[in-house]
Amino acid sequence: MSLDRYAVVGNPIGHSLSPRIHALFAEQTSQHIVYEARLGRLDHFTEDVRAWFREGLRGLNITVPFKEEAWRLVDQHSHRAERAGAVNTIWAEADGRLTGDNTDGAGFLRDLTQRLGFDPADRAILILGAGGATRGLLEPLLCAAPAHLVIANRTPEKARRLQQDFADLAGGARLEASGLEDIPAGPYDLLINATAAGLGSDGLALPRGLLHAQGIAYDLVYGPAARVFLEWAEAQGARTVTDGLGMLVEQAAEAFAIWRGVRPDTAPVLAAIRATAAAG
Numbered sequence: 001m002s003l004d005r006y007a008v009v010g011n012p013i014g015h016s017l018s019p020r021i022h023a024l025f026a027e028q029t030s031q032h033i034v035y036e037a038r039l040g041r042l043d044h045f046t047e048d049v050r051a052w053f054r055e056g057l058r059g060l061n062i063t064v065p066f067k068e069e070a071w072r073l074v075d076q077h078s079h080r081a082e083r084a085g086a087v088n089t090i091w092a093e094a095d096g097r098l099t100g101d102n103t104d105g106a107g108f109l110r111d112l113t114q115r116l117g118f119d120p121a122d123r124a125i126l127i128l129g130a131g132g133a134t135r136g137l138l139e140p141l142l143c144a145a146p147a148h149l150v151i152a153n154r155t156p157e158k159a160r161r162l163q164q165d166f167a168d169l170a171g172g173a174r175l176e177a178s179g180l181e182d183i184p185a186g187p188y189d190l191l192i193n194a195t196a197a198g199l200g201s202d203g204l205a206l207p208r209g210l211l212h213a214q215g216i217a218y219d220l221v222y223g224p225a226a227r228v229f230l231e232w233a234e235a236q237g238a239r240t241v242t243d244g245l246g247m248l249v250e251q252a253a254e255a256f257a258i259w260r261g262v263r264p265d266t267a268p269v270l271a272a273i274r275a276t277a278a279a280g
């Protein structure tokens with residue numbers, strides 16, 4: 001019996017946790033698949049991906065730095081990928097056309113609501129950063145009906161661009177954009193770090209009082225890269241601080257569910273991945 005093949009592509013890719021996460025999902029749900037990491041060639045990404053699917057690949061996850069290029073290469077987008085401007089999950093339709101989806105935003109929201117028990121409805125949310133990561137979060141966050149959502153970015157024009165692009169989804173939410181020096185006064189119930197910067201001597205300098213005493217600080221990256229931001233938030237009295245490992249597992253679960261038609265239980269997988277990360 002030949003097993004269905006899946007992969008994640010990135011550059012670099014050596015430290016990707018996705019093969020382990022999907023292997024645990026497959027074991028838990030008794031799905032017989034192979035999921036491997038593939039190094040993407042910077043100048044040959046599109047031709048390589050198309051060749052992999054011609055050779056029978058069933059599904060592909062895409063990570064840094066290829067998510068925008070993946071968006072351009074697929075034949076059609078899911079609604080949420082269209083809006084996110086980036087693709088992290090691809091599969092081939094029966095007629096061979098490639099569909100691109102983006103499960104990052106849904107994974108983030110699921111981690112936020114299910115694991116952390118945070119309902120964004122009527123809350124105040126501050127997102128630091130206005131790149132691709134922020135773009136992916138805006139639709140699910142706005143659909144969860146916050147009272148106030150601020151996008152603050154070093155380059156304020158990029159934050160304003162996102163504000164305009166998502167104004168139609170704001171509904172009753174006050175959607176604002178700012179620079180990092182003129183962030184509208186808090187406190188915010190949820191503070192998301194979606195910048196590529198840490199916090200510290202050469203990182204972000206944030207005013208005190210941004211975060212509500214019972215607030216949540218969430219860094220989209222995981223591991224040591226999230227440490228300075230999360231320590232800063234703890235010193236501010238944040239109730240909960242978390243890195244992006246939960247989001248990583250949830251976006252993977254969303255892709256797995258699309259491909260295999262069965263949704264894995266993420267809690268034990270996150271615990272296992274967290275335990276190895278801590279040991280490593």
Ligand code: ATR
Nearest residue numbers: 129130131132133134153154155158194195196197
């Ligand atoms: P991603 O896809 O991860 O969002 P990106 O599109 O390159 O990556 O965006 C990176 C984000 O981190 C941007 O919001 C960027 O701010 P600018 O738009 O002003 O470039 C932000 N960023 C990167 N380095 C930063 C730093 N040292 N201080 C503050 N923000 C930083």
